[in-house]
Amino acid sequence: MGRYVIRRLLQMIPVFIGSTFLIFFMVYALGDPIAALFGDKAPDPATAARIRKDLYLDEPLWKQYLHYMRQILTGDFGTAFNGQQVTELMKSAFPVTLRLTIVALLFEILVGITLGVLSGLRRGRSVDTSVLLLTLIVVSIPTFVSGYVLQYLLGVKWGWVSPSVSPAAPFDELILPGLVLALTSLAYVTRLTRTSIAENSRADYVRTAVAKGLSRRRVVTRHLLRNSLIPVVTFIGTDIGALMGGAIVTERIFNIHGVGYQLYQGILRQNSPTVVGFVTVLVIVFLLANLLVDLLYAVLDPRIRYA
Amino acid sequence: MPDPFDPKLDPQATITPGDGGASTLATSEGESLEKEPPPGGADGKPRSLWSDAWHDLRRNPVFLVSGLVILFLVLIAIRPGLIASGNPLSCNLAKAGQGSQPGHPFGFDTQGCDVYTRTVYGARASIAVGVCATTGAALLGSVLGGLAGFFGSWWDGMLSRVADIFFGIPIILGGLVFLSVVTSGSVWPVVGFIVLLGWPQISRIARGSVVTAKQHDYVQAARALGAGSGRMLLRHIAPNAVAPVIVVATIALGTYIALEATLSFLGVGLKPPTVSWGIDISNASTQIRNAPHMLLWPAGALSVTVLAFIMLGDAVRDALDPKLR
Amino acid sequence: MERRMDQQQTKNLLDVRDLRVEFRTRDGVAKAVNGVTYSVAAGETLAVLGESGSGKSVTAQAVMGILDSPPGFVTGGEVLFRGEDLLTMGAESRRRLRGAKIAMIFQDALSSLNPVMTVGAQLAEMYVVHQGMTRKDARARAAQLMDRVRIPAAQERLRDYPHQFSGGMRQRIMIAMALALEPDLIIADEPTTALDVTVQAQVMDLLAELQREYNMGLILITHDLGVVADVADRIAVMYAGRIVETAPVHELYAAPAHPYTRGLLDSIPRLDQKGRALYAIKGLPPSLTDIPPGCPFNPRCPRAQDICRTDRPPLFTVAPGRASACHFWKDTLDES
Numbered sequence: 001m002g003r004y005v006i007r008r009l010l011q012m013i014p015v016f017i018g019s020t021f022l023i024f025f026m027v028y029a030l031g032d033p034i035a036a037l038f039g040d041k042a043p044d045p046a047t048a049a050r051i052r053k054d055l056y057l058d059e060p061l062w063k064q065y066l067h068y069m070r071q072i073l074t075g076d077f078g079t080a081f082n083g084q085q086v087t088e089l090m091k092s093a094f095p096v097t098l099r100l101t102i103v104a105l106l107f108e109i110l111v112g113i114t115l116g117v118l119s120g121l122r123r124g125r126s127v128d129t130s131v132l133l134l135t136l137i138v139v140s141i142p143t144f145v146s147g148y149v150l151q152y153l154l155g156v157k158w159g160w161v162s163p164s165v166s167p168a169a170p171f172d173e174l175i176l177p178g179l180v181l182a183l184t185s186l187a188y189v190t191r192l193t194r195t196s197i198a199e200n201s202r203a204d205y206v207r208t209a210v211a212k213g214l215s216r217r218r219v220v221t222r223h224l225l226r227n228s229l230i231p232v233v234t235f236i237g238t239d240i241g242a243l244m245g246g247a248i249v250t251e252r253i254f255n256i257h258g259v260g261y262q263l264y265q266g267i268l269r270q271n272s273p274t275v276v277g278f279v280t281v282l283v284i285v286f287l288l289a290n291l292l293v294d295l296l297y298a299v300l301d302p303r304i305r306y307a
Numbered sequence: 308m309p310d311p312f313d314p315k316l317d318p319q320a321t322i323t324p325g326d327g328g329a330s331t332l333a334t335s336e337g338e339s340l341e342k343e344p345p346p347g348g349a350d351g352k353p354r355s356l357w358s359d360a361w362h363d364l365r366r367n368p369v370f371l372v373s374g375l376v377i378l379f380l381v382l383i384a385i386r387p388g389l390i391a392s393g394n395p396l397s398c399n400l401a402k403a404g405q406g407s408q409p410g411h412p413f414g415f416d417t418q419g420c421d422v423y424t425r426t427v428y429g430a431r432a433s434i435a436v437g438v439c440a441t442t443g444a445a446l447l448g449s450v451l452g453g454l455a456g457f458f459g460s461w462w463d464g465m466l467s468r469v470a471d472i473f474f475g476i477p478i479i480l481g482g483l484v485f486l487s488v489v490t491s492g493s494v495w496p497v498v499g500f501i502v503l504l505g506w507p508q509i510s511r512i513a514r515g516s517v518v519t520a521k522q523h524d525y526v527q528a529a530r531a532l533g534a535g536s537g538r539m540l541l542r543h544i545a546p547n548a549v550a551p552v553i554v555v556a557t558i559a560l561g562t563y564i565a566l567e568a569t570l571s572f573l574g575v576g577l578k579p580p581t582v583s584w585g586i587d588i589s590n591a592s593t594q595i596r597n598a599p600h601m602l603l604w605p606a607g608a609l610s611v612t613v614l615a616f617i618m619l620g621d622a623v624r625d626a627l628d629p630k631l632r
Numbered sequence: 633m634e635r636r637m638d639q640q641q642t643k644n645l646l647d648v649r650d651l652r653v654e655f656r657t658r659d660g661v662a663k664a665v666n667g668v669t670y671s672v673a674a675g676e677t678l679a680v681l682g683e684s685g686s687g688k689s690v691t692a693q694a695v696m697g698i699l700d701s702p703p704g705f706v707t708g709g710e711v712l713f714r715g716e717d718l719l720t721m722g723a724e725s726r727r728r729l730r731g732a733k734i735a736m737i738f739q740d741a742l743s744s745l746n747p748v749m750t751v752g753a754q755l756a757e758m759y760v761v762h763q764g765m766t767r768k769d770a771r772a773r774a775a776q777l778m779d780r781v782r783i784p785a786a787q788e789r790l791r792d793y794p795h796q797f798s799g800g801m802r803q804r805i806m807i808a809m810a811l812a813l814e815p816d817l818i819i820a821d822e823p824t825t826a827l828d829v830t831v832q833a834q835v836m837d838l839l840a841e842l843q844r845e846y847n848m849g850l851i852l853i854t855h856d857l858g859v860v861a862d863v864a865d866r867i868a869v870m871y872a873g874r875i876v877e878t879a880p881v882h883e884l885y886a887a888p889a890h891p892y893t894r895g896l897l898d899s900i901p902r903l904d905q906k907g908r909a910l911y912a913i914k915g916l917p918p919s920l921t922d923i924p925p926g927c928p929f930n931p932r933c934p935r936a937q938d939i940c941r942t943d944r945p946p947l948f949t950v951a952p953g954r955a956s957a958c959h960f961w962k963d964t965l966d967e968s
Contacts, residue, residue: 016475018469019475027484136614136617137610140613142609145610149602152599205743209746211735211736212731212757212761213731213762214731223746223749227746227747227748244477245477245479246479263483264573267484286477302747
């Protein structure tokens with residue numbers, strides 16, 4: 001087990017370096033941070049040179065990247081161009097997005113798995129067909145469309161929930177945004193659960209469980225579910241990273257001041273330290289979520305534990 | 308002791324429901340009945356994977372409806388003038404936000420442009436981005452993935468690592484960063500970006516199916532008979548590996564269209580004067596409380612387009628592999 | 633035949649009478665079981681012999697009540713367990729019988745055991761569900777069970793998962809699970825087919841020994857004539873969803889009364905016939921969606937006459953406790 005974790009951690013290193021370097025390259029090599037900093041004004045040459053030196057901008061790109069990574073390892077994400085520490089921005093933004101992600105995950109788990117189990121157990125019946133069709137439709141509606149439509153209907157027209165979110169972003173205000181963020185993944189979870197349940201319900205061990213004289217309820221909850229949910233748990237785990245990265249659209253619709261909002265602002269203003277810093281943290285979250293999934297997989301499926 | 312009941316000697320065993328020793332087998336055998344008509348059945352000769360799939364698809368209403376919708380979309384993408392006589396760029400600010408009126412069934416948007424005309428013309432950008440990006444990603448992905456699967460070794464390992472790197476970047480974030488430094492608002496940077504982040508997905512599928520096809524007995528036999536690598540790949544492996552790629556690419560086409568709209572919505576994808584549903588939805592979003600019609604028409608068109616491609620891919624997959632149903 | 637069965641009914645554990653099962657698929661109805669009748673007494677071993685598609689497993693599944701439905705449906709007949717018809721019994725009372733009074737052993741223990749549950753939990757579940765035992769007591773009983781089927785270090789291995797056992801040990805666990813509540817009847821569906829030849833004999837011996845000890849009825853479904861000879865009391869040979877011959881095991885081996893049985897016996901290689909070509913029954917079994925009229929075996933039968941193509945032979949009584957569904961059973965018998 002320990003060796004397995006270490007091997008996975010080692011495999012993550014090149015992916016981490018590659019992903020962050022790619023982002024670093026896009027921001028620093030394709031864009032011009034100095035020009036962005038001064039906006040329309042012509043930069044004062046002396047100031048520009050000083051900033052260039054501070055950010056190692058006059059050195060080759062790989063050296064800049066190394067400097068940057070060395071700073072990050074000491075917890076220093078640099079300073080945004082407006083003078084704010086990037087870590088300060090993160091401290092305010094990440095808890096908000098984390099709450100939003102938790103709400104979205106709850107929707108995926110509670111609604112997605114329930115619908116998937118129901119339709120998987122009634123394969124080919126009308127419940128199944130309608131759930132399948134519904135998931136296809138949900139997958140087809142881009143988040144920013146479903147976001148605005150739900151915000152308009154539930155928030156504005158019917159007034160069930162608050163259409164916008166206060167800066168503190170408590171859990172109860174995040175229910176609708178969380179649902180919007182979850183929708184596409186929720187449809188995938190439903191379809192995945194359904195397929196998995198339908199496949200496993202024909203497995204030999206389920207037939208054995210029935211032959212043991214267990215009640216249908218026990219067959220489903222103790223034998224069928226545990227096996228069927230292994231791929232679903234895997235998907236939901238890897239989705240954590242995707243949700244946090246994808247929150248950018250949802251946060252914009254509901255004006256939530258989370259990671260997506262800060263990133264969006266950073267990108268629009270070409271605020272390079274903010275952008276690279278936030279993306280780096282998101283990549284780390286994504287990789288850690290994948291590692292977590294691998295470990296969870298080993299816990300859920302004893303067959304791969306000693307492989 | 309030779310087994311008089313050896314199922315290998317008994318072709319009927321595979322299509323006879325019931326006695327495989329398992330109730331579960333009975334079901335799967337029942338299904339194999341649907342896919343493998345016995346020799347001499349139906350039209351008298353064994354059908355290939357593709358003609359078999361086509362036989363199923365022709366009778367599948369999901370396939371027919373989504374196919375017709377896509378044909379229609381492609382048609383108006385090429386010749387929008389066929390059903391919309393106006394000019395999407397000629398707008399009258401005085402009419403901004405007005406609702407439906409004669410000659411303008413969908414009303415006007417925030418700039419006073421005709422929503423109907425803009426919705427029709429918006430198909431062009433979406434279809435263009437979708438088709439070009441999918442073609443690019445599918446070509447790049449299947450060539451790289453196919454070669455990795457075929458030759459294996461270090462090339463395979465390299466490709467997997469590189470694909471992992473691209474998977475590590477959240478796609479919308481990557482789009483924002485990459486496209487925010489591009490000033491052109493045309494379709495090409497968007498297409499380029501989608502190809503850049505889309506190929507790893509296709510390459511994984513292509514690699515997997517090539518690895519599977521490579522293990523088939525007839526491919527091993529061809530190799531034993533001295534077929535060269537190139538001939539093996541083109542004649543024996545590619546035809547079998549191409550089906551999963553087509554399925555995934557069709558579904559991806561739908562998601563790429565949604566991605567383009569999302570990026571345009573965020574202001575980094577297509578930019579005016581290009582007409583795009585994403586831009587129109589973004590503009591309309593500020594006025595959703597007063598004039599929801601401005602948002603609903605392009606949003607509806609976008610969703611139907613994405614849905615049509617995803618359903619088409621879904622139907623093709625079901626026809627090619629009934630086990631996945 | 634009928635009368636004999638009526639007389640025996642009181643002491644028979646299980647009476648299957650004229651059982652019919654069909655599978656309704658999109659491409660037609662497959663008649664998998666077409667009027668099967670057999671019985672098992674306590675302490676008796678009945679071997680049901682037949683090839684894939686003969687309906688032997690489907691019959692067992694219908695008896696057990698674990699037929700996949702749809703597509704499988706029982707369309708007629710009775711399954712009397714101690715005189716009570718299981719097919720008309722309520723679902724809940726039938727469930728209570730399953731595992732407790734009638735237990736089943738499946739062919740492939742690896743796929744038939746739950747891969748993500750420890751074997752201890754899977755065994756203990758029997759006691760928890762059927763007898764309301766506490767988990768702790770149930771685990772203790774599970775350990776005893778594993779010891780009973782001679783799994784070494786039973787206590788420690790309770791925590792292991794199915795994939796951590798060898799094929800033979802896994803099948804012992806399946807046997808232990810079937811044995812847990814000391815059922816009256818065990819149905820073993822090809823219990824040794826998936827095992828190595830050397831292990832096959834061990835597992836079969838264990839099963840036979842336990843059956844004698846608990847005086848259980850045993851239905852042994854198999855296609856292996858070798859297994860049958862050692863352990864069975866009686867044999868029922870199935871073909872295309874019907875019983876074509878039933879007889880005490882030694883009588884059947886000595887002189888089969890059905891050409892199909894004869895063909896099966898002849899296709900076993902024998903040392904005293906070394907050098908001669910091995911006999912094989914010509915042709916293939918019929919498709920269950922399209923069973924030929926008359927005797928279903930007629931297209932493959934060396935003895936077939938016109939009557940075989942038109943009249944379906946009933947089960948003729950050959951001798952007390954023997955029957956054959958062949959118009960020419962006498963000729964077949966005499967030839968042996």
